[in-house]
Amino acid sequence: MRKLLFLILATSLFLYAFDTSDASLRVLAKKNGLKSAPTTYEELKTIAKKAGNPLTIQKINLGRTLFFEPLLSRDETLTCASCHKLSQGGDDNLPTAIGFKKRVNPKHLNSPTVLDASLSKFLFWDGRAKSVEEQAGGPIQAHFEMNLTPEELVVRLKNSVIYQETFKDAFDGIITFKNIEKAIGAYERTLITRGKFDDFLDGDDNAISKKAKKGLVQFIKQGCTKCHYGVTLGGQTIQKFPKFKEAYPFKNIGNFKGKDDKQIIRVPLLRNIIKTEPYYHNGSIKSLFNVIKIEGKANTNKKLKKEQINDIIEFFKTLDGEIVDYGLNG
DSSP states (O other), rough: HHHHHHHHHHHHHHHHHHHHHHHHHHHHHTTTTTTOOOOOOHHHHHHHHHOOOOOOOHHHHHHHHHHGGGGGTOOOOOOOOHOOOOOTTOOOOOOOOOOOOOOOOOOOOOOOOOTGGGGOOOEEEEEEOOOOHHHHHHHHHHHHOOOHHHHHHHHHHOOOHHHHHHHHHHOOOOOOHHHHHHHHHHHHHTTTTEEEEHHHHOOOOOOOOOHHHHHHHHHTTTTTTGGSTTTTTTOOOEESSSSSSSSOOOOTTTOOOOBBBTTTTOOOTTTTGGGSBBBTTTOOOOOOOOHHHHHHHHHOOOOOOOOHHHHHHHHHHHEEEEOOSOOOOO
């Protein structure tokens, strides 16, 4: 009997080692907080309801229209999409955001991606907003961005026959700045991307390459998941940066010091990171290779080897994705 039990155990261990290395990596990734993106509208509705902004098709359609609406800017030349180009990673690929009359952000801060941002717990580089609804109103009012007051915007929309009707469908005709924020937030909650890494996490062993799997192992092994976790691989916390140095590990353009001027900065999302250069809050670094090299030293106090960095980049490529079609267009 003892020999039979030993044989069964030995056979099981052999099959586990031979057949489930990918499964083991998948389990390891999930244990370290990595999650796949929602696939259904029902999942989105659950998340939005918890955030206090229940989704409806009417609200989402209104938010989509407002996202591309020039009336939201003083001179009617800018839209949310001006800085958040959905086909280019959800940002504008500029070192610093450019707003009303070509004004630049006074702290030389660039535009974080809007893709997957609704799954973040902190928004803006200092983490002051806790939802996409709260964040949506900021750029509209900022004098260096869209430069419009809430009162002026409400008047503009109330004078529009189109918006009188769309707000009637979405908010019983009540046009307020808060409802404008809720509508834009509702639309942004549908801007979720899925890529090959999601397919791997959901069970497809062949979704990513062996080199990408090596990169995932390095990503976990080097401690990156301590900050970059969740569906978004970031945006869940604000952290001291750099952790092991008092000064920034690059030229501090704009002299941004983060929350409370203590270098506490929102951890950026890594989804679609391949498309969202230049990197860091002030767009100081163009090369993703150099970003990973800096991160290793600044946040984990490790000098990563070239092969390790290149493997991590291969993993990052699997985070590139397309906006999920939740069947809500129109």
